[in-house]
């Protein structure tokens with residue numbers, strides 16, 4: 001092997017050969033480490049990648065499902081666009097929906113990059129612009145930043161031009177949303193894809209900065225486990241609850257409590273991504289996380305209404321708008337710490353801690369805006385210790401007691417208003433009916449599926465606090481809500497990619513399933529657990545982050561183990577990896593980029609299109625945002641889409657208004673070029689979509705297996721993927737999928753144990769010609785197995801083109 | 803005769819154009835008159851045996867079934883022919899005049915929806931309403947404002963009665 005030249009090897013006219021690449025990987029790595037010349041599109045502007053987008057959108061067409069048939073953007077309107085009519089400015093429904101989608105994406109991207117800007121400034125002030133970026137044993141530190149901007153950051157200061165680029169582009173995109181101007185839906189779509197790509201740069205900036213400065217795990221498969229669940233909170237201690245996505249302030253709180261030796265006296269818990277990042281803080285050397293995770297946004301109102309928190313600190317993003325009102329009813333002071341949420345509170349950033357404490361403990365003020373995070377570090381824990389006895393003494397009662405519960409349930413007149421208004425149409429009326437006889441099982445069912453929105457309360461004509469009733473009646477189940485979550489490990493490291501890249505490209509590790517996003521599930525949290533467990537058992541790599549990472553830790557198997565305890569967390573098949581919080585989603589696209597850069601020696605620097613082309617045709621990865629509701633989930637998914645990574649959202653995701661779905665029955669849509677000679681090469685229709693919705697997890701699982709199939713699969717890889725697709729369809733849909741044969745390129749793609757049986761079906765049902773002596777397919781498949789083929793969507797990459 | 807048109811209360815609205823609330827007998831007539839009707843049956847049927855039985859009864863009147871989600875399992879277990887489809891893809895294909903249908907014989911002129919989540923179906927129907935000429939009918943327990951025709955909001959027992967009347971007249 002030592003004589004093999006470094007660089008690309010082309011073996012023509014070899015069929016059915018299974019090549020295992022071992023030592024070449026070392027050579028590839030050497031190549032990467034040499035400085036590469038920049039790619040074609042460093043810091044692309046709004047139209048720079050338009051051709052790429054249009055080619056994606058010609059295969060995956062936008063499918064619009066408007067949330068509203070009217071447009072009320074400007075004073076020309078409002079305009080009724082029903083039936084794809086044009087409004088007064090000339091835009092039609094399609095164009096308007098694409099514009100609405102773009103707006104969602106840039107809102108999400110702005111939330112992440114606004115976070116990135118805040119934390120980068122804060123950390124640069126504190127640690128200096130020369131503070132090194134240290135995210136683990138990697139040379140490729142910032143795959144998204146490098147691919148998109150061409151910048152290879154080494155220090156915090158190097159992140160500055162990258163965030164400036166994102167901000168400038170987001171402004172340009174926002175400008176296109178102004179009335180008039182763009183009329184073509186496809187160009188709004190291209191802009192949305194641009195926004196999604198920017199989002200991954202913004203997220204990466206945030207996470208690189210915080211991992212480097214706040215001692216978060218650095219690509220650590222052994223990152224510690226943290227406690228999670230409402231049931232794990234010790235309500236006997238004074239409790240401080242942090243909600244949001246930006247850990248900067250809470251890090252100071254933890255430092256203060258450690259320094260003063262009061263950490264044991266305060267129960268520190270968190271909701272949403274701040275909670276995840278609290279469990280990452282200072283865990284790069286291992287240890288016991290400084291905080292517990294209460295759960296996702298779905299638990300926010302429930303946790304406040306439990307009355308357990310003595311003080312609430314909020315920062316930014318997924319935080320309910322009514323935290324102050326809800327908390328004040330229960331004498332819980334609220335501290336807001338970020339420009340994004342101020343709740344109309346007085347700014348106390350320059351005041352004395354004792355004065356603020358006096359005003360809050362006396363009830364003179366309901367809360368305070370504290371933008372000085374050093375002040376916050378001292379204020380929040382001290383206030384918690386003081387508030388706890390005061391609230392106890394006041395006898396603050398949150399949920400109804402047993403007798404009151406009965407009275408409330410008896411007030412129900414079975415009008416069904418709550419069920420109609422509930423976003424999930426949960427059977428609350430039925431729960432009330434059987435709850436009247438003391439049977440609370442239906443309430444427990446409702447609690448499990450309830451997203452904690454509080455709409456039922458507002459609808460009830462009898463003024464029953466419906467959510468409180470649900471929560472009180474489910475107390476037993478809530479006490480059992482305890483689990484473990486592995487604190488986020490951050491990036492997948494370069495050595496991880498070296499070890500596993502080949503299996504991903506050949507398909508012998510059947511795929512990466514990325515479970516991300518929020519908690520607006522269609523049928524409760526357990527679905528996520530079921531799905532992850534099934535795919536892990538089948539040797540898929542499951543990456544997770546944010547709220548999904550939390551909910552995966554909420555269930556235990558018969559041995560009392562959560563998935564994080566049951567499965568290891570290396571970057572290998574059958575491993576479960578929590579990358580971290582919302583902004584850590586950039587490591588998912590980052591992983592795919594790293595495979596292109598490290599395993600395949602592609603020049604990624606400022607070279608988006610070629611990197612995406614590589615990923616799209618070779619890396620079997622599917623993102624799943626099963627409970628997606630935020631705009632951030634839309635931008636994360638859209639960023640994946642521009643790299644050619646398909647994303648599935650749960651049924652609520654249909655409210656994002658548009659999907660990107662291909663038509664497998666249109667043959668000309670499923671062709672790529674073979675870069676060796678520029679010839680067109682038919683491929684199987686996978687991924688079938690870039691963004692779609694799915695009804696149930698049972699439907700989802702076979703779909704995941706199918707959509708991990710890629711043109712580059714070798715015969716072993718395709719056989720493995722096809723086996724999972726067929727088995728999962730049989731297990732969950734009760735049938736052999738109708739299109740399985742479309743993924744068969746040769747008999748070697750068929751599972752060995754079933755080969756003969758399947759060949760018979762191919763002969764009988766599809767009319768394929770089989771040589772039964774050699775058990776070989778002679779004719780029939782529409783796609784060819786050729787491990788040396790180099791599938792690409794970019795004609796210019798083909799031999800002889802440039 | 804069950805009156806399924808009384809309660810069309812909605813808590814949020816998509817806009818000025820809303821479904822016409824109809825009685826079972828009207829739906830039976832519309833379906834019987836259609837040249838190529840299609841039943842799109844969803845996974846909510848898997849949570850309720852009675853509803854699944856009703857869907858099977860509709861299918862047994864010779865209406866082809868596109869089974870979405872994992873409802874295919876329910877139909878196959880009962881020996882009823884159905885084809886699996888993802889509902890979002892199906893909606894995309896149904897809007898394509900070049901699509902040749904589940905059987906290769908062409909598109910459909912009337913789509914009956916049953917066994918779906920309310921919010922999800924309303925979104926799918928919103929696509930049909932705005933971008934196709936297809937007639938859509940929802941026979942769910944809740945009023946589906948984005949269909950062309952729909953039952954109103956019904957209590958569970960009335961819904962069963964309405965479905966029986968519809969099936970009887972197909």
Ligand code: SF4
Pocket residue numbers: 071072073074075076077078079086087088089090091179180
């Ligand atoms: S932006 Fe166009 S469609 Fe919207 S309200 Fe103004 S004129 Fe009407």
Ligand code: SF4
Pocket residue numbers: 418421422423424425426428446449450451452453454455456457466467
């Ligand atoms: S709080 Fe829960 S039960 Fe009430 S409307 Fe919201 S999701 Fe439904």
Ligand code: SF4
Pocket residue numbers: 411412413414415416417418419428429432459460461462463464466
């Ligand atoms: S809205 Fe109130 S009265 Fe009506 S069913 Fe629900 S809980 Fe009962």
